[in-house]
Amino acid sequence: MTDEIVFYTNPMSRGRIVRWMLEEVGRPYRTEVLDYGTTMKSADYLAINPMGKVPAVVHGGVTVTEGAAICAWLADAFPEAKLAPAVDDSKRGLYYRWMFFAAGPVEAAVTAKSLGLLAPSDKSATVGYGSFDQTVDALEYAVEQGGPWLLGDQFTAADVYVGSQVAWGLMFKTLPERPAFQAYAARLMARPAAVRAREIDDALIAEMKAGA
Template identity: 50%
Template structure:
């Protein structure tokens, strides 16, 4: 059994990695961190000095940043079939890091209700919100999945889009809505959601009245 530890909070982007771990199917241990206490403690700061979640430790190696964790797990557990062959990864990397770059920037700025001024948009690496979603509609318009079959790139991209739809940040075009629905119609996604729901409920129950 490999030594795989998952550090998360159920109300965080750790939900993406939880889904990835359930897709991979390897045994793992979950360490739930509280934002006000254990996330800032010395033990976790030794793993991630940024005090951000999620993170994994696999066979003694630390991996942080959601896109990096997804890519790492796809490579570490190739039998799960979550990454294409090395000779066919152009789209895989392109879409995975589009989600980690322009889409994540759009997500963050929208969460704080900030739109960069037109003369400053080129400094933000994503242009503007409209451009990002127009690009995604074009990029996904003629394909079911990024590389033809479901991969870690789809998992990450659909998670980011799904978060934005779930919290009312975007409605999403019919193309994007169909893509998210297609990607999340998986047993591993449902298992991950259930595990995080149970973890959130346990945390809530543990708080003194």
């Protein structure tokens, strides 16, 4: 068993969320960049993630996939980074609430809307997000209450995950440009770890384009 953190990603993927999280954790890690359709679908990588998708993290014999799960797991694996409330802290519930709200209803509603596949209003009770507007309103409530972060003064892995969804939604116009979203995203993107993560992934994209 090794303590090395191995990070499987592509700089043009949700792996950018995990890169940011790893930079917030502040521990050394090794990056394995995979290509869509080739190394991402290789037998070696499918043994790590049968979905053939990134991101994935392997550490101490443990394999974790899915962005929200990786963020939550890293926060608990490295408590010295203080990226999650303690297990006996009452804010732990709020932390889980918003992280998995973003991983569930937010991602589902935003994706469905971008594909023109939102559930009709008479079927809204059958989908976890209800309606797109309900989901966006709840997301706005999350980023407005307490501030500057989801848990008030404590920045956590939930901010990494939820904040990534908000920042991407604004960038790709899949979320409305509400002032609360814009202010929250600006605070997040100014964090030194977020800046480092962007610089690393943007440099990898430049390398990939140069080698194409």
